[in-house]
Amino acid sequence: MSANTQHTLVDRDKALVWHPFTQEQTALARLPVVRGSGPWLYDEGNNAYLDLVSSWWVNLFGHARPEIAASIAAQANTLEHVLFAGCTHEPAVQLCEALNQMLPLELGKFFFSDNGSTAVEVALKMAHQYWRNVCSQERRLFIGFHGGYHGDTVGAMSVGAHCGYHDQFRSFFFDSVAVPFPETWLADQDVDAREAAALDALEASLKQHAGQVAAMIVEPLVQGAAGMRMCRPQFIAQAVALARVHDTLVIFDEVMTGFGRTGTRFAFEQTGVVPDFLCVSKGITGGFLPLALTITSDPIYQAFLSDTADKAFSHGHSYTANPLACAAALASLTLLNTAETTKAWQRLTQDHKSGLHMLLQTVPCIERVRQCGTIAAFDLPEDYPLAASQLHQCFLQEGLLLRPIGRTVYLMPSYVVNAEQLHNAYERIAHVLGAQA
Numbered sequence: 001m002s003a004n005t006q007h008t009l010v011d012r013d014k015a016l017v018w019h020p021f022t023q024e025q026t027a028l029a030r031l032p033v034v035r036g037s038g039p040w041l042y043d044e045g046n047n048a049y050l051d052l053v054s055s056w057w058v059n060l061f062g063h064a065r066p067e068i069a070a071s072i073a074a075q076a077n078t079l080e081h082v083l084f085a086g087c088t089h090e091p092a093v094q095l096c097e098a099l100n101q102m103l104p105l106e107l108g109k110f111f112f113s114d115n116g117s118t119a120v121e122v123a124l125k126m127a128h129q130y131w132r133n134v135c136s137q138e139r140r141l142f143i144g145f146h147g148g149y150h151g152d153t154v155g156a157m158s159v160g161a162h163c164g165y166h167d168q169f170r171s172f173f174f175d176s177v178a179v180p181f182p183e184t185w186l187a188d189q190d191v192d193a194r195e196a197a198a199l200d201a202l203e204a205s206l207k208q209h210a211g212q213v214a215a216m217i218v219e220p221l222v223q224g225a226a227g228m229r230m231c232r233p234q235f236i237a238q239a240v241a242l243a244r245v246h247d248t249l250v251i252f253d254e255v256m257t258g259f260g261r262t263g264t265r266f267a268f269e270q271t272g273v274v275p276d277f278l279c280v281s282k283g284i285t286g287g288f289l290p291l292a293l294t295i296t297s298d299p300i301y302q303a304f305l306s307d308t309a310d311k312a313f314s315h316g317h318s319y320t321a322n323p324l325a326c327a328a329a330l331a332s333l334t335l336l337n338t339a340e341t342t343k344a345w346q347r348l349t350q351d352h353k354s355g356l357h358m359l360l361q362t363v364p365c366i367e368r369v370r371q372c373g374t375i376a377a378f379d380l381p382e383d384y385p386l387a388a389s390q391l392h393q394c395f396l397q398e399g400l401l402l403r404p405i406g407r408t409v410y411l412m413p414s415y416v417v418n419a420e421q422l423h424n425a426y427e428r429i430a431h432v433l434g435a436q437a
């Protein structure tokens, strides 16, 4: 069937397209987006929607940001792509140099891939092979946290086995262990006890599986897809200390938290500890193109060097280090490293505080109000009358793009949303929620 101008974009979509994480039979109306500008998305009727989820957490500096668009255009006229095995190019090397300036000395080796799942998959495979290479020992087990989401490829699903998104595929996961994640929120009284219990469980697991655990993987400070569950930095530091005592590598999955979301460039900066592997993606290109990096240390890299191919890291993707994506990332990092962006994080942090405070006054049924830098979230009570998909529609009618996760409503806007826009959004959220409470 060819595109028929009599049919709307949504009709044409429904005829052919299968969407991610969607029950197509019951899905409510989908939004036909035709353009974006700053924090706004526009539909076919030119109705504006404030993008409060940064389009699945990727958009940092607003839609159609001219500096990033120009960088991609210039690169497209020079070198659009070249294979990355046996070749290199300026945008990839420049990007690694720029990131190297932003990261601690320990994290000095950069492996490219295409998205958050593959960044994690690479870290898992590297951790597994590291142990083979250094001591001919098979370490097949990974330790993760309840609720941890690390992506949709098989390895990433296996270490996120308890996130609730992948139960259908459980039979082909490899073995992993999940320990409790001590989430916390404002006015939480019991976090000390939850943290102690989580650390005990982690230690017990490390002892039980001594010599078998390749790595521990964690989303530092905020578990995203689990519902913006937040923990204190000291918990991450203590968990890492335990992993180190038990000779286990550490993977920080900063696919979501990287590039300023938590109020610092990377969440791990607040923990005082540095992982063996740092996985980044999503915001790296400012939301323009898919790109990811698994960043590791020189000692890990050295373990893959040998006269023979068997110790090499046998992994790669056709679009590894795509020059257009690297050019987008370079422009995005230039924007990230400005005083204006740091100020935007501080302002957003304050604006969320006032917005959450106002919500607590006007919609007292909300629970577990929480915030970490530019991310704000709260839960609705068990008996709240609207499901997440219905709420999503109500918010759309108010001109807000929000995608609640179960009972959790969260806001993670790009850094260009201003105080008035955010204040207005909180008022409209209060209006939608108040109408049902």
Ligand code: PLP
Pocket (backbone or CB within 6 Å): 115, 116, 117, 118, 120, 149, 150, 151, 152, 219, 224, 225, 253, 254, 255, 256, 257, 281, 282
């Ligand atoms: N890791 C984390 C923490 C994520 O939040 C996500 C995606 O939401 C992923 C990994 C997977 O990233 P992608 O969807 O780009 O594969």
